[in-house]
Amino acid sequence: MSSPFPILSKFSFLALLLCAAALAQEPAAKPSEAPSPTEKTTVAKNEEKPPLPFQIQLLETHIRFETNGDSRKEVHTIVKINDLAGARQFSRLGFDYNRAFQQVEIPLVKISHANGGTSEILPSAITDAPNPAVQDFPAYHDVRVKSLRVLGLQDGDTLEYRVITTTTKPPLAPDFWLEHTFDRSGQVLREEYELDLPASRPVQIRISPTIRAEEKRTPGEGDSGRTDYRLSLNIGNARASSAPPSKEPDLALTSYASWEALAARLSQGQLLPGEVSDSVRKKAQALVQGSNGKNKDKRFEPMYEFVSQQIEDVEIPLTAVGFRARSAEETLQSGYGTPLDKFVLLRAFAQSSEGRDYAIFAGGEAKFSERLPSPNLLTNLIQELQFYPALPPGQACGDCDFFVWLDPTVVVAPFGVVRSSLRGKTGLFLKTGDLFWNEKTWERIPNNLPFAAKQSVNVTASISADGDLHAKVNYLMRGDNELQLREVFHQTPKERWKEVAGLLAFSDGFRGTITNVTASDPMMTKDPFTVEYEITHAKFVDWTKKPVRIPALLPQIALPDVPGKDAGKIELGTPLDVETSLRLRLPSGTTVQTPAATSVARDYVTFASKYAGHLNTLTASRSIYFLKREIPAEQATDYNAFLRAVQNDQAQMLVLMPSAPQAGAKQ
Secondary structure (H helix, E strand, O other), rough: OOOOOOOOOOOHHHHHHHHHHHHOOOOOOOOOOOOOOOHHOOOOOOOOOOOOOOOEEEEEEEEEEOOOOEEEEEEEEEEEEOOOOHHOOOOOEEEEEEEEEEEEEEEEEEEEOOOOOEEEEHHEEEEEEEEEHOOHHHHOOOOOEEEOOOOOOOOEEEEEEEEEEOOOOOOOOOEEEEEOOOOOOOOOOOOEEEEEEEEOOOOEEOOOOOOOEEEEEEEOOOOOOOOEEEEEEHHHOOOOOOOOOOOOOOEEEEEEOOOOHHHHHHHHHOOOOOOOOOOOHHHHHHHHHHOOOHHHHHHHHHHHHHHHHHHHHOOOOHHHHHOOOOHOOOOOOOOOOOOOHHHHHHHHHHHHOOOOHHHHHHEOOOOOOOOOOOHHHHHEEEEEEOOOOOOOOOOOOOOOOOEEEOOOOOOOOOHHHHHHHHOOOEEEEEOHHHOOOOOOEEEEOOOOOOOOOEEEEEEEEEEEEOOEEEEEEEEEEOOOOHHHHHHHHHHHHHHHHHHHHHHHHHOOOOEEEEEEEEEEOOOOOOOOOEEEEEEEEEOOOOOOOEEEEOOOOOOOOOOOOOOOOOOEEEEEOOEEEEHHHHHEEEOOOOOEEOOOOOEEHHHHHHHEEEEEEEEEEEEEEEEEEEEOOEEEHHHHHHHHHHHHHHHHHHOOOOEEEEOOOOOOOOO
């Protein structure tokens, strides 16, 4: 569910800054990762479309699965290079694989030059190295990239290559699955996809009606019988803007009979409770020393913080390692791990302290449970921890166990905080250990936070006789925006904090030069996160103009818009208290005319503002309290009236009137 936060709602813009910096450090994208159609230049209907940097004239894929889960995938590609940008994009090709159960071969790479003649790439142009994401983590050097340097490409050349990926004894064998969506951007003229399946294996398959498909069965005894599917899309005969009728892929295939079967398969192996080693047990005991033994919640908090903050994340998809996890001992000794590794270590800590936990896989899509069961859809692992409070001797307890939800892959998440993008979603529940009797398959991740969400912004400012503005802005955050701010400041070097503060100020409507940026330690998650910066704006006002009108120097409170007629509800986001205040000092003798205060109350949200002036000091405050997460669409008219009242209040101006020409002001 989206969370339209009242203020600081443009934190995604800050995240974009970090993403841009991170992308600059990553290797060039694979040529197959083409830009979306929305990124292309729009031209008038009577104009000829500009040529693309390259055109994939043919993309053929052939995949064969065996009954034991082994597979062979062969991709044949023919690319026409149209300009130097296309030549640069195809100057290096990269193919991901896991050396533990896969191998990649490149039997053909040929360039047909526009001016005649052909050339083939030498074997020395092919390199094999660990994926950059695992370069610093030796335990995962089986996750690799086979790269091919293609030199000498020019305008008009044609590049042809074949890549064969063989998978033998994959971790989740004998099961297999895949999803594929045909390219409709216009960069691929013709795409052919062939699927060769063993007839003896029951599979579920879905094919989009927009795709041309042919099925052929070859009879045979035992494993010799085959079922062949040939799918194709010719962009010359299809509109480039055409898309599947839903978000589902054009082709989906799985050998799992149900999501329950997939959950049972993932529950096996190293995710099962096992013996806790002495070193892991001693580490757990050391972590809880000094914690509040009367509250077992507090005993688990240092364990969570250690796993979350001290065990470095290996940021690779779970499918890249076949959903394999290392032992808690290995993860503890190495100091790094995948989400599965961190889950196993935290589980071992919990077991050593009379607690137990459960795994819930959440997907990147809200309704992934409606898709065919596929491990590819399980992108996030959430941990549910169960513990029992310590009781005085002789006091009995019936149903007094407690649960806390954890997301240890988010380094700066406070204890019990799960990302807002996952809260309220339904995840796949893994039946492990003594829970194999439990019949539930799906678990809803709670929507609530472990504490009340609040935000406060205090602005202390002054305007000089020269009209210059100097302000100190202080933020105190608890809740979802707190987590976003923590991540931004944690990932940004201190020497660049001024840039982050500048974007934060810009998002809240402040303009000027940022100085003296400070923030609390993003890793100290027990307390609210604070940020403070100073901002100056020369010639903010011109005192020769009477009267001087300025807005209240407070962040604009953003509210979700009224949804369309088809919306079933109006989403307000996580219940949240927002308070902003201003204390503005003006030159001596300045009089202030303040606007009228506003107070609007509903059972789902309240808003109030106050403005006052005394001598040469002006104070202002605005507060909004979101009481409900959502309201029915039938209340749209009432909500719209509330929205207009808030917007009208924020549009009011402060009127300043100097009693005499200010010193230093223009005459």
